[in-house]
Amino acid sequence: MNIPEKLKYTESHEWIADNKDGTVTIGITALATEQLGDLVYVELPKPGAKFERGATIAVVESTKAASDVYAPLSGEVVEANAELSDTPQKVNESPYEGGWLFKLKLSNPKEMGELLAADAYKKSAGT
């Protein structure tokens, strides 16, 4: 299972890349996409919307499930991956690159310290 070392994770299968400019890029892990199967629809937040950590921020739907995606950190949406509205399967094909979901400008960067490193995520996911 592909779980890149350079990223941070949540137990609920989101990944977080620190862009080092006060923003982060967020997506769902390869394990999550494997469990969901082929995605058919992605509902993303609008830029400017603000979310507290733990709030439902996006929805992904596959042929076999619909799932809420949680905000792993508090912040304001600065960009959503517009390409996914036409090609949701990109999340399956490239979960850590072309399949990213949205970017957040952090309102509480200290929360970053509570995310999981790759090893801890692997352990929590039982892989």
Added chain:
Amino acid sequence: MKNTVQRTVSPIDGSVVVERPLASDADTEKALARAVEAQKKWRPVPVAQRVALVRKMVDWCVGRADTIGEELTRQMGRPIAYTPNEIRRGFQERAQHMCSIAEEALQDIAITPGSRFIRREPLGVVLVVAPWNYPWLTSVNAVVPALLAGNSVILKMAQQTPLVAERYAEAFKAAGLPDGVFQYLHLDHGQTAKAIRDERIAFVAFTGSVEGGHAVQRAAAERFIATGLELGGKDPAYVRADADLASAVENLVDGSYFNSGQSCCGIERIYVHRSVYKPFVDGFVELTRQYKLGNPLENGITLGPMVKTQAAELVRAHIKDAVGKGAKALIDPTSFPAQKDGTPYLAPQVLVDVDHRMQVMTEETFGPVVGIMAVDSDELAIQLMNDSRYGLTASIWTKDAEAALRIGDQVETGTWFMNRCDYLDPALAWTGVKDSGRGCTLSRLGIETFTRPKSFHLKLSP
């Protein structure tokens, strides 16, 4: 990320046949609390009364076998010619047998009557996690004995066959089972693991893959509860020189391909004595060619699609691996017009010139393909049958009962058959060795599974 809705995709045409919200955390909490309370009231109900309620539930299901069978076909793809019989035959037979032995199986074991005895107490709340391939047959093995023994039950049915859980609930309600004694929850894998970790769950009865068995065991690792794990198989058959070949061919073809080979105790590999190898293979191929692959809702179809394309692709990969290593495929897939790569519709296949370097002879294929290999002796057949990480069932085809017993003693397996296969006798323990799992269901032992012993030692005079 958290799943909120589960969808059941029919293998027949890829359409969504059932969509259900997954249980929320609050739903699960409520179900667990109700199960605990209901079990307290269920426990003192006399066994005879429990039996009567279960028998009513069974009658309700049997009376609707055609309807239930059709919805099962739509959910998982087995031909409609067969699905109603999952209720009318196996489900009914097993439930009725367990009802018939429950009172005796649950009696106190008296050492000194009245003062020293062992009582079989219920465990509490039992979580049953059941698969899609035979959802009624696998779940009845646990749901019925758990209830008969005085436990309450929460059923988590596979995402592919959620309607089975709902029909159980309707049937138990119609039978008059008190509220909360039987409940179901639609859960994903993560939610199921969370439920197993909950201190109110006293036992987990899981039927499914080895991977799933490991996940259940990991979830239960921090607790001292037992888990019953009925996992996969790579079940072998050994056809001796003295076998009734016509009967062996007929039964082993059926054992290999029934339910598109998606049976935990389906035949996956056959060892045939060299002196009868050619007529056996010729007969096997001839009978295999008679299957009709197609839409399982149509009359006359005897082989449906596999449960999903991904499963069929795994089987195709095993065939490709074997052929790449020198195996010969004796069935021309184009003679089955419904077969199509990239779909769950897969022609049955017979592979010869196989050996144990090939995945198809060592890994669970769980599809309509079988490898047939010639052997020269009983000793080699035993060695090859045991050369497996699994041990669910194995069968021998011979007229010599003494040889069957002698060889059976040396085969690492949960059940040893002579001149039959792919069948569960409800009076016998259903169990496996090695990666086929742990614990047992059915039989008297399968009722005891859902109890714990409690010793009573009364000193009647000071």
